[in-house]
Amino acid sequence: MAYSDKVLDHYENPRNVGSLDKNDPQVGTGMVGAPACGDVMKLMIKVNDDGIIEDAKFKTYGCGSAIASSSLVTEWLKGRTIEEAYAIKNSEIAEELALPPVKIHCSVLAEDAIKAAVADIKAKQAAKDNA
Amino acid sequence: MSASIELPVLKHRDDAHPLYLDYSATTPVDPRVAAKMIPYLTENFGNPASRSHPYGWTAEEAVENAREEVAKLVGADPREIVWTSGATESNNLAIKGAAHFYAATKGKHIITIATEHKAVIDPVRELERQGFEATFLIPEPNGLVDIEKFKAAIRPDTVLASVMFVNNEIGVIQDIEAIGHICRANNVIFHVDAAQATGKVQINLEKLPVDLMSLSAHKTYGPKGIGALYVRRKPRVRIEAQIHGGGHERGMRSGTLATHQIAGMGEAFRIAREEMDTENERIRRLRDRLLQGLLEIEEVYVNGELEHRVPHNLNISFNYVEGESLIMAVKGIAVSSGSACTSASLEPSYVLRALGRSDELAHSSIRFSIGRFTTEADVDYTIELMKSKIGKLRELSPLWEMFQDGIDISKVQWAAH
Amino acid sequence: MNDTYLDHNATTALDRRVLDVMLPWLLEQAGNPTSRHTFGRTARNAIEHARTQVAEACGAHASQVIFTASGTESNNFAIKGISANLTHKRVLLSTIEHPCVARPAATLQAQGFAIERIDVDYNGKLNKAQLKTQLKKPAGLISVMLANNETGGIQDIAQIGELVKQAGALMHTDAVQGLGKLPLHFNSLNVHAMTISSHKVHGPQGAAALILDKRVDIQPLLHGGGQEKGLRSGTENIAAIVGFGMACELAMTNLAHFSSHTAALRDRLEQGLMQLNATRTSITIFGKTTARLPNTSFFAVDGIEGETLVMALDRAGFAVASGSACSSDSTEPSHVLLAMGVSEDLARGAIRVSFGTNNTLQQVDDFLATLTQEISRLKQLTSIAA
Numbered sequence: 003m004a005y006s007d008k009v010l011d012h013y014e015n016p017r018n019v020g021s022l023d024k025n026d027p028q029v030g031t032g033m034v035g036a037p038a039c040g041d042v043m044k045l046m047i048k049v050n051d052d053g054i055i056e057d058a059k060f061k062t063y064g065c066g067s068a069i070a071s072s073s074l075v076t077e078w079l080k081g082r083t084i085e086e087a088y089a090i091k092n093s094e095i096a097e098e099l100a101l102p103p104v105k106i107h108c109s110v111l112a113e114d115a116i117k118a119a120v121a122d123i124k125a126k127q128a129a130k131d132n133a
Numbered sequence: 134m135s136a137s138i139e140l141p142v143l144k145h146r147d148d149a150h151p152l153y154l155d156y157s158a159t160t161p162v163d164p165r166v167a168a169k170m171i172p173y174l175t176e177n178f179g180n181p182a183s184r185s186h187p188y189g190w191t192a193e194e195a196v197e198n199a200r201e202e203v204a205k206l207v208g209a210d211p212r213e214i215v216w217t218s219g220a221t222e223s224n225n226l227a228i229k230g231a232a233h234f235y236a237a238t239k240g241k242h243i244i245t246i247a248t249e250h251k252a253v254i255d256p257v258r259e260l261e262r263q264g265f266e267a268t269f270l271i272p273e274p275n276g277l278v279d280i281e282k283f284k285a286a287i288r289p290d291t292v293l294a295s296v297m298f299v300n301n302e303i304g305v306i307q308d309i310e311a312i313g314h315i316c317r318a319n320n321v322i323f324h325v326d327a328a329q330a331t332g333k334v335q336i337n338l339e340k341l342p343v344d345l346m347s348l349s350a351h352k353t354y355g356p357k358g359i360g361a362l363y364v365r366r367k368p369r370v371r372i373e374a375q376i377h378g379g380g381h382e383r384g385m386r387s388g389t390l391a392t393h394q395i396a397g398m399g400e401a402f403r404i405a406r407e408e409m410d411t412e413n414e415r416i417r418r419l420r421d422r423l424l425q426g427l428l429e430i431e432e433v434y435v436n437g438e439l440e441h442r443v444p445h446n447l448n449i450s451f452n453y454v455e456g457e458s459l460i461m462a463v464k465g466i467a468v469s470s471g472s473a474c475t476s477a478s479l480e481p482s483y484v485l486r487a488l489g490r491s492d493e494l495a496h497s498s499i500r501f502s503i504g505r506f507t508t509e510a511d512v513d514y515t516i517e518l519m520k521s522k523i524g525k526l527r528e529l530s531p532l533w534e535m536f537q538d539g540i541d542i543s544k545v546q547w548a549a550h
Numbered sequence: 551m552n553d554t555y556l557d558h559n560a561t562t563a564l565d566r567r568v569l570d571v572m573l574p575w576l577l578e579q580a581g582n583p584t585s586r587h588t589f590g591r592t593a594r595n596a597i598e599h600a601r602t603q604v605a606e607a608c609g610a611h612a613s614q615v616i617f618t619a620s621g622t623e624s625n626n627f628a629i630k631g632i633s634a635n636l637t638h639k640r641v642l643l644s645t646i647e648h649p650c651v652a653r654p655a656a657t658l659q660a661q662g663f664a665i666e667r668i669d670v671d672y673n674g675k676l677n678k679a680q681l682k683t684q685l686k687k688p689a690g691l692i693s694v695m696l697a698n699n700e701t702g703g704i705q706d707i708a709q710i711g712e713l714v715k716q717a718g719a720l721m722h723t724d725a726v727q728g729l730g731k732l733p734l735h736f737n738s739l740n741v742h743a744m745t746i747s748s749h750k751v752h753g754p755q756g757a758a759a760l761i762l763d764k765r766v767d768i769q770p771l772l773h774g775g776g777q778e779k780g781l782r783s784g785t786e787n788i789a790a791i792v793g794f795g796m797a798c799e800l801a802m803t804n805l806a807h808f809s810s811h812t813a814a815l816r817d818r819l820e821q822g823l824m825q826l827n828a829t830r831t832s833i834t835i836f837g838k839t840t841a842r843l844p845n846t847s848f849f850a851v852d853g854i855e856g857e858t859l860v861m862a863l864d865r866a867g868f869a870v871a872s873g874s875a876c877s878s879d880s881t882e883p884s885h886v887l888l889a890m891g892v893s894e895d896l897a898r899g900a901i902r903v904s905f906g907t908n909n910t911l912q913q914v915d916d917f918l919a920t921l922t923q924e925i926s927r928l929k930q931l932t933s934i935a936a
Contacts, residue, residue: 005461013461019529036547037493037532040455044531061531065457069529142578151588153580158590159785161580170576174564174754218619218756221774221784252774252783259773351785356576358619358756358787375771377657378622378650387650388622389561389749391756391790460586467587 005066006100012070017077020059022046027130030123032115041068041108045115047079047087049123055079055087060115067105071095071112079116088120138164140506145514148464152511155467156352156445156504157301157329162397163354163505169400170356173393192392199399203348206402207327208337209363215382216390219360220328221252222375223347224295226362226386227324228256230372231293231345232265235322240290241265244283244321246297246307247487248272253295253326274489275438276305284315293322298330298346302469302484302500303437304446306334313342322370328352328360332405333413333443338363344370350394354505355401359394362386412505417444419503419512426516430523432536436485436498447501450485451519453533454526456496462522466515469500553867554913558750559699559727559846559904560871564793565752571796572754575789583786584775593788600795607798608725608746609735610761616778617759617791621726621747622650624760627771627782628722628743629654629693634769636690638719639663642681644694644705645889646670651693651724668694673840674703674890676710685717696725696744697732700886700902701837702846704732711740720766726750726758730801731808731843742766748790752906753797757790804907812845812905815914819847819903822918831925834896836887845906850892850899854928859901862924868917871902 041064378387481495581589730751774783883897
C-alpha cells in the first residue's frame with residue numbers, strides 16, 4: 003500500500019493524541035466504528051462558551067489512514083466553531099491526505115467522529131439548558 | 134556450519150532494507166545450492182529428454198542424482214518422485230489426479246482440513262464444481278485435527294483425504310501417521326502437503342502410511358519453480374496426469390524439466406537431510422528466545438499450540454492493535470501478517486478464524502518465521518522493535534484505553550459501520 | 551564440452567547476459583512476490599518488468615502475458631482451459647501438432663468433445679480448403695502451430711486465424727519455435743492465445759508464457775494462491791521469469807542477425823547436402839520449398855536410420871536430433887513426416903539440424919565433412935551386413 007507523505011507524517015508523528023475529561027460539561031466525545039470492522043475512532047473536543055473549539059484530542063484503533071485522518075481533524079478543529087466543525091466534509095480530509103480509493107472510508111469515519119462529538123456537546127448543552 | 138554463512142541482504146540496514154523473518158513464505162537460496170545450480174545454467178545446458186547427445190545425458194544424470202537426494206530426505210524410492218513446477222502443481226496433480234482416477238471405483242467424497250493451504254483448498258473446490266463432495270474439517274482451537282473427528286468424517290464413498298503436514302501460518306504438525314492408518318484401514322487415498330515440513334520434521338515414507346506427498350524446493354533453501362510429488366509404488370497409487378505432452382516423468386507430468394532447478398532442489402534436500410538435526414536445535418533456541426521476549430508484552434496470544442509445532446514458526450496476536458497499522462509499524466522486519474488486505478476489503482486470516490480467533494485478534498497477528506540465516510542479534514532486535522512499536526500503537530488505541538479502564542470491549546454496543 | 555551444438559530447436563544455451571540478471575535472484579534476493587514487505591515488492595517489480603519485456607518481444611500487451619512453467623504447461627492450459635468454457639464441443643488441430651497440444655486435446659474426448667484433424671500437404675502446409683469446409687460446422691477451438699519444431703515449416707497463422715474468427719471460433723497457436731526466430735505480433739495474428747517458451751531463446755528452462763486475449767474465458771489448470779490474476783497459481787519462479795524477460799529482449803535485438811546468419815548457415819548446409827545427393831547418396835530435404843524457420847534443416851539419408859546416424863555424429867562431436875527431443879526416446883518415425891505423407895522408411899532416416907547465432911560456417915563445413923564420412927562408413931556396414 004503506497005501512502006502519501008502526509009499520511010506517513012501523521013502516522014509517524016500523530017498530533018493531539020490523548021483524552022480530555024469526559025465528565026467536563028464543555029467536552030464532547032465522539033466514538034465511531036467497531037473493532038470488528040478494523041477501525042474505532044474516539045474524538046474529544048473542548049468547546050468554550052462562545053462555541054469555539056479550544057482543544058481536540060483523539061485515539062484511533064485502525065490503519066495508517068485512519069490514524070492520519072483523525073490526527074488531521076484534531077488540527078483542523080482547533081479554533082473553529084462547532085458549526086464550522088460540523089460542516090467539514092470527508093472529501094476535504096481525503097483530498098488533503100491524498101487517500102487512495104480503498105481508504106476513503108477512513109475519512110468518512112473521521113467526519114462521523116466530528117459529527118458525533120458535536121452532537122454530544124450539543125446534547126450536554128441542551129441538558130444543561132433544560133436543567 | 135550453516136549458521137556461519139552470512140547473507141547480508143537478509144539483515145536490517147534501514148527500514149527500506151528490513152530484517153528477513155519470513156522463511157515460511159520463501160527461503161533464500163542457500164549459496165551452496167546456487168553453486169550447484171549455476172553449472173547447469175552455463176556449460177551443461179542440455180535438455181534431459183535429448184537422448185542422442187551428451188548435452189542431454191549430463192542433464193539426465195543431474196536430474197536422477199537430484200531425484201535420489203529428494204527421495205532420501207523423505208525415505209522414498211527415487212522412482213516414487215515426480216518432478217513438478219512447485220507444491221501448488223504437486224497439490225493440484227495429487228488431488229485432482231487421484232480423485233479423477235479413483236472416483237469411479239471408490240466414490241466422490243473428499244476430506245480435507247479448513248486450515249489447508251489455498252493450493253489444496255482451491256483444487257478441492259474445483260472438484261466440488263465437478264460434482265465431488267468435500268468435507269472441510271475444522272481443527273481444534275490449538276490447530277490440530279481431532280483424530281476421532283477425522284475418523285467420523287469418513288464415508289463409504291470417501292475417495293481421498295488431504296491433510297497438510299505442517300501448517301504454513303501457525304507451524305503446527307498434524308499426526309500424519311495416525312491419520313494415515315485410518316485412511317489405510319478405510320481404503321482412502323491419503324495425500325499430504327509437506328511443503329512446510331521438509332527439513333523441519335523427520336519424514337520416513339517407508340513407514341509413514343501416506344500415498345501422495347507434495348514437496349517444494351523454495352521453502353527448504355532451494356530455488357522457486359521446482360517441486361515434486363511423491364507417488365507410492367507399494368501399494369501402487371495411480372493418478373491421472375494433469376499436464377499431457379511428451380510423456381516425461383513416466384507420463385505423470387509432461388514438460389521440459391528445468392535441470393538447474395532440479396539440481397538445486399536435490400542439493401537443498403541433501404543439505405536439509407544432513408543438517409536438519411543441528412539446525413532445528415539452533416532455531417528452536419532462537420524461537421524460544423523470541424517467544425520469551427514477546428511474552429513480556431501484555432495481552433499477547435500465541436496462535437496454535439507450541440508442543441506439536443516446528444521450531445521455525447511463531448504466530449502471535451497483539452490485542453488492541455489494528456493489523457495494518459501494526460504492519461506499518463514493524464517496517465524494520467519482513468514478516469507476514471494475519472490480515473491480507475489485498476483489496477478494499479480487510480480479510481482476516483482464514484486459518485486463524487478456523488481456530489476460533491476473533492477477527493480483531495486474527496487481524497493483529499504476526500507470523501515470525503525463523504530460518505537458517507537468523508541470528509540471536511536478529512531476535513533481540515525484533516523483541517525490542519515489537520516492544521516499542523506495540524507500546525506506541527496502544528498509546529493511540531481507544532480500545533487499549535478501555536481495556537485498562539476495565540471495560541469489557543465485547544460487551545460494548547458498537548455503532549453499525 | 552567442445553562439441554558443436556546443432557540442436558537449438560530442442561533447447562538453447564543460456565545467454566551470459568541472461569545469467570547475469572538471474573544470479574541476484576538465486577544468490578542474494580529472498581522474497582515471495584506475494585509478500586507485502588520490501589522483499590516481496592522487489593520480487594513483484596522484477597516480474598512485472600519481465601512481463602513487459604516478454605510482451606514487447608511478441609507484439610502483445612503486458613497484461614496479456616500469463617507466466618507458466620513450460621511450453622507444455624501453456625499448451626495444456628490453452629487447450630484444456632479454453633475448452634472448459636466452450637459452447638461448441640468441437641476442437642480442430644493440425645496433424646503436425648506437438649504432443650503437448652495433441653495429448654491434452656485427446657483427453658477432452660472423455661468429456662464429450664469431438665477432436666478433428668486438419669491435414670497438411672507434402673510440405674507441411676495446413677490444408678486451408680479443408681479447414682474452411684470443417685469450419686462450416688460450428689467449432690469451439692482451433693489450434694495450429696506457428697512453426698514446426700521438426701521441419702521448421704511456418705503456417706500462415708494470420709490467415710488461418712482470420713478464417714477461424716469469421717467462423718466465430720477461438721484460435722490458439724503454439725509459437726514456441728517462432729519466438730526469437732521470426733517477428734511475432736500477437737495482436738495482428740488473429741489468434742486468441744499463443745504459447746511461447748524461454749529455453750528456446752537462450753533463456754532458462756522453467757519459464758514460459760501463454761499470451762491471452764483477455765476476452766477469452768479460460769479455466770485455470772492450477773488452482774491455489776491466485777497468482778497471475780488467478781489464472782496460474784503457484785509461487786512465481788522469479789529467477790527464471792526475470793531470465794525469460796531478458797532473453798526476450800535480447801532475442802528482439804538479435805532477430806535480424808539471427809535470421810540472416812542462420813539462414814546463411816542453413817543454405818550452406820543444404821548446398822552441401824545437394825552436392826552429396828548429386829553423387830551416390832540420396833538425400834531428401836523436407837519442406838525445402840515452403841516458408842521455413844531460417845535455422846532449421848530436416849533431411850533424411852535414404853537407407854540409413856536417423857537414430858544410428860545421430861549417434862555416429864554425436865561420437866564425432868556434433869549434437870543433432872533425429873526428431874523432437876520429447877519423442878527421441880521412442881524409435882517411432884516422426885509423426886510430422888508421416889502426416890506430410892512421407893514414407894515410413896524415409897521418415898526413419900530423418901535428422902534435424904537447427905542452428906543458433908553462435909554456430910559458424912566453419913562448423914557447417916566440418917559437419918558436412920563428418921556427415922559424408924559417416925554416411926559412407928554406415929553404408930559399408932550395412933552392405934557388409936547385407
